[in-house]
Amino acid sequence: MSAIVVGSRARYSARARLRALQTDIMDLILERELDSGDPLPTENELAAELGVGRNTLRESLKVLQAVGVIEIRHGFGMFVAPSGFDALADGMAFHGRLSLRHEGHEAEQLVDVRQALEAGLIGASIDAVTTEQMQRIEAAVMKMEEAADRGETFAEADAEFHRLLFEPLGNDLLMNLMAVFWKVYRKIHVEIGVDEVDLVHTAAEHRRIYEAVAAKDKPLASELLSRHFDGIRAKIKRVVAER
Amino acid sequence: MSAIVVGSRARYSARARLRALQTDIMDLILERELDSGDPLPTENELAAELGVGRNTLRESLKVLQAVGVIEIRHGFGMFVAPSGFDALADGMAFHGRLSLRHEGHEAEQLVDVRQALEAGLIGASIDAVTTEQMQRIEAAVMKMEEAADRGETFAEADAEFHRLLFEPLGNDLLMNLMAVFWKVYRKIHVEIGVDEVDLVHTAAEHRRIYEAVAAKDKPLASELLSRHFDGIRAKIKRVVAER
């Protein structure tokens, strides 16, 4: 059963062959109706079944693990991954940092996408948010304000704020994407400094956004979020110009 | 020079070690100020430098290639990859297909994200679009209409339409995210049939969106796009319910 086509992977370029191997593995998972958490065949079985050496197979498996398709547990086995695009953050962060040495275009693209996502979905999130969640959001705001007063940076609270803001939607994909964006932003953030004026200003921005959400004012919340990202974009431009 | 720390990769779990190896490679690129298109050391040199075997190194290199950090050319060498937010596609498309077998929640989440992106960014795209690009968009619309008249499906033209709609922004990340959606949607499309009513209706929807863009009416275009995705979401719900 599950007749895996082997011969099709014949005389393409090396990259295409590796890619074909990856899709073969994914197809195998789908054909056998495996689900998140289900175990995959062992490496040796897979290698025999797909007609490739264990080394070649492992290279594909590692890629699939990196893009969140499978999970590999040392000494136990391989499983269909629940979700999560962790490793992708590295690649995107890398290009973001690389682009800062030029025009910073790729870093800006990240901000553009995040801006559209957050500004576009805040309305739906306002509809779904509970009072308990609102309290946690305000707590994050207060943490940012306190840190700003002490002149300390507050990357954690900032991330927490944005995460909590869209948690009510229950959209795992969105949360994963935002986690990725945040990892990238943090890496970039390290390369540039932040002065105290920025800290207080940023904290105040988040306070206003929180108040708009609390008041269920969707257009205002969307507008404030959008402008928040305009500020981030301006900061990136400034950093690029300085070098 | 470029004293690469080897000892730090000592006694962690396997996954952490592989991840550390990847960041070591990326750090090496950044430390040596390599740029897009610059060559990396050979596999053997890197393996020796980082203190790992060639096989272990290759697994990391393949991952970095998959996430778009480096480019590997058989028989020639490895290079820092030129731009690129590719790679999200495979993992997300896989999980989208996986979820279709259940409630289709991830597929719906995908639509939610895309809705926010397209509705939120169409305004900026309207500002940037050229007349030449508008002509290509209309051509895609006509192709859809002609196919609908013949009772044929037009997934390609549909994808082309949305791609052209946001090409003016020059945002690679956005284009890749949209490509992901189409990979998933194409799979759905294949698994079910579409009736002719849907075809004509969908083609007409795209015609109206095109006209709104041509008239530079940003709010209308955003609204039409948003409703277009409402329809898609309903269709996915129907597909999931049928099984």
Add this chain to the structure above:
DNA sequence: GGTTATCGGATGTAGGACGTCCGATGCTGG
């Protein structure tokens, strides 16, 4: 001078050997 042949280096693939980790089995002692 242009074309072709060959060469060298780099990546691609395969297979084997051994290390490391983890869960499970079964033993031991209370």
Add this chain to the structure above:
DNA sequence: CCAGCATCGGACGTCCTACATCCGATAACC
């Protein structure tokens, strides 16, 4: 009878060797 521990077996992790394949470049040839 049960809890804790030791052992075992399977599966992934790493490394090495050997050879295949590919590509660019040099050199030979017409």
